[in-house]
Amino acid sequence: EAGVTQFPSHSVIEKGQTVTLRCDPISGHDNLYWYRRVMGKEIKFLLHFVKESKQDESGMPNNRFLAERTGGTYSTLKVQPAELEDSGVYFCASSSGFVGTYEQYFGPGTRLTVT
Amino acid sequence: GENVEQHPSTLSVQEGDSAVIKCTYSDSASNYFPWYKQELGKRPQLIIDIRSNVGEKKDQRIAVTLNKTAKHFSLHITETQPEDSAVYFCAARASGYSTLTFGKGTMLLVSP
Numbered sequence: 001e002a003g004v005t006q007f008p009s010h011s012v013i014e015k016g017q018t019v020t021l022r023c024d025p026i027s028g029h030d031n032l033y034w035y036r037r038v039m040g041k042e043i044k045f046l047l048h049f050v051k052e053s054k055q056d057e058s059g060m061p062n063n064r065f066l067a068e069r070t071g072g073t074y075s076t077l078k079v080q081p082a083e084l085e086d087s088g089v090y091f092c093a094s095s096s097g098f099v100g101t102y103e104q105y106f107g108p109g110t111r112l113t114v115t
Numbered sequence: 116g117e118n119v120e121q122h123p124s125t126l127s128v129q130e131g132d133s134a135v136i137k138c139t140y141s142d143s144a145s146n147y148f149p150w151y152k153q154e155l156g157k158r159p160q161l162i163i164d165i166r167s168n169v170g171e172k173k174d175q176r177i178a179v180t181l182n183k184t185a186k187h188f189s190l191h192i193t194e195t196q197p198e199d200s201a202v203y204f205c206a207a208r209a210s211g212y213s214t215l216t217f218g219k220g221t222m223l224l225v226s227p
Contacts, residue, residue: 106158106160
């Protein structure tokens with residue numbers, strides 16, 4: 001079974017530019033999560049999709065971040081315009097089954113560097 | 116909301132020694148506590164988890180203990196090996212919710 005995949009693995013952009021991160025969850029997993037880890041800090045929750053619906057977006061830092069999951073399969077996270085403090089590793093995770101009851105499988109992350 | 120504190124931030128041990136990583140949480144509604152291991156350049160992977168109806172869980176050389184009264188849980192690794200070197204994250208989740216709240220991670224270095 002293929003795991004969670006993320007693209008790109010690394011992105012370097014200038015402040016003010018736009019970047020779009022992609023996540024492909026494990027096939028059949030309805031739950032998809034985005035997390036972010038800023039250097040040396042905790043992995044912080046951003047949002048949770050159940051199929052194509054946003055279940056919880058309480059962790060999204062501001063309206064420069066837009067997440068979509070059209071069709072309930074892969075998801076994209078767009079940052080526009082990017083700021084220096086957006087640098088970090090963005091993880092995607094997916095899980096099956098009922099909310100809160102199943103293991104979350106993580107992707108390898110996208111390292112975003114904003115200069 | 117939930118807050119998870121993790122200590123130490125770095126831990127160096129000799130091969131064969133034991134390692135203990137401790138976490139505390141703030142939300143008494145949390146009832147699920149997973150531990151993830153992230154090797155350099157790889158994805159975080161679940162290594163062990165515990166639910167609040169259990170005080171201890173073991174899987175070969177790793178074990179997790181939970182003290183609900185004190186709101187803390189710990190990861191114990193015995194007979195450490197160089198391949199145990201990684202960053203370990205603890206997390207907590209409340210019943211009925213999906214959000215995992217993570218600690219800041221512990222970098223474990225096992226020297227041969």
